[in-house]
Amino acid sequence: xxxxxxxxxxxxxxxxxxxxxxxxxxxxxxxxxxxxxxxxxxxxxxxxxxxxxxxxxxxxxxxxxxxxxxxxxxxxxxxxxxxxxxxxxxxxxxxxxxxxxxxxxxxxxxxxxxxxxxxxxxxxxxxxxxxxxxxxxxxxxxxxxxxxxxxxxxxxxxxxxxxxxxxxxxxxxxx
Numbered sequence: 556x557x558x559x560x561x562x563x564x565x566x567x568x569x570x571x572x573x574x575x576x577x578x579x580x581x582x583x584x585x586x587x588x589x590x591x592x593x594x595x596x597x598x599x600x601x602x603x604x605x606x607x608x609x610x611x612x613x614x615x616x617x618x619x620x621x622x623x624x625x626x627x628x629x630x631x632x633x634x635x636x637x638x639x640x641x642x643x644x645x646x647x648x649x650x651x652x653x654x655x656x657x658x659x660x661x662x663x664x665x666x667x668x669x670x671x672x673x674x675x676x677x678x679x680x681x682x683x684x685x686x687x688x689x690x691x692x693x694x695x696x697x698x699x700x701x702x703x704x705x706x707x708x709x710x711x712x713x714x715x716x717x718x719x720x721x722x723x724x725x726x727x728x729x730x
Contacts, residue, residue: 564631564720565631567686567688567720568631568632568688568718568719568720569597569631569632571632571682571683571686571688571718572595572597572632572634572718573595574682574686575595575634575679575680575682575683575716575718576593576594576595576634576679578675578678578679578681578682579591579593579634579636579675579676579678579679580593580675581678582671582674582675582677582678582679583674584671584674584675585643585645585667585670585671586643586644586645588641588643590638590639590640590641590668590671591636591637591638591639591671591672591675592635592636592637592638592639592706592707592709592710592713593634593635593636593637593675594634594635594637594705594706595632595633595634595635596632596633596634596635596700596705596715597631597632597633600633600705601627601630601632601633603703603705604627604633604696604699604700604703604705604715605624605627607699607702607703608620608621608623608624608627608695608696608698608699609621609624611695611698611699611702612624617695619695620695620698620699623693623695623696624695626691626717626725626726627696627717628725629719629721629725630717630718630719630725630726631718631719632717632718633696633715633716633717633718634679634715634716634718635696635697635700635705635706635713635714635715635716636672636675636676636679636713636714636716637672637697637700637701637706637707637710637711637712637713637714638668638669638671638672638710638711638712638713639668639709639710639711640662640664640665640668640709640711641665641668642655642658642659642665643655643665643667643668645667647666649666649667650663650664650665650666651663664711664712668711668712669712672712672714676692676714676716679716680692680716683716683718687720688718688719688720689718689719689720689721689724689725689726690716690717690718690719690726691716691717691724691726691727692714692715692716693714693715693716693717693726694714694715695715696713696714696715696716696717697712697713697714697715698713699715700713700715701713
């Protein structure tokens with residue numbers, strides 16, 4: 556029985572998105588504390604994100620958000636990795652405050668939260684790269700996801716990774 560590339564592509568992209576989510580979840584985290592929110596979007600959820608990215612572009616005079624939204628026309632899945640805001644109790648001062656208690660009082664973000672997010676992103680995109688799936692890290696997707704509340708009410712920073720499998724990576728038309 557033969558299968559068209561369209562059917563093969565869809566099933567492979569879903570599988571790769573699932574593997575990327577798993578890689579992000581199992582990535583090392585500061586003190587073993589998992590403050591990440593990891594989701595996979597497709598279909599109408601992507602359409603909502605694209606619409607919000609266009610609104611942000613217009614509202615904030617950010618043409619790059621429109622460009623990125625245009626780049627998502629061939630994305631079948633988007634993996635989103637977000638971090639919650641949680642002081643990790645190291646009193647290291649990396650955040651600019653003398654203690655975690657002071658950081659909490661100012662409602663700032665612990666320096667380790669975005670570091671853990673970055674490590675998880677690296678783990679996720681390495682899966683896509685190893686499996687030769689087109690992808691790109693986009694903060695613009697994360698901003699739209701946060702505004703839409705798709706990553707939950709506690710997520711404060713998010714990054715999106717769109718996925719495609721075509722003859723040319725559609726996420727690198729960066730005019």
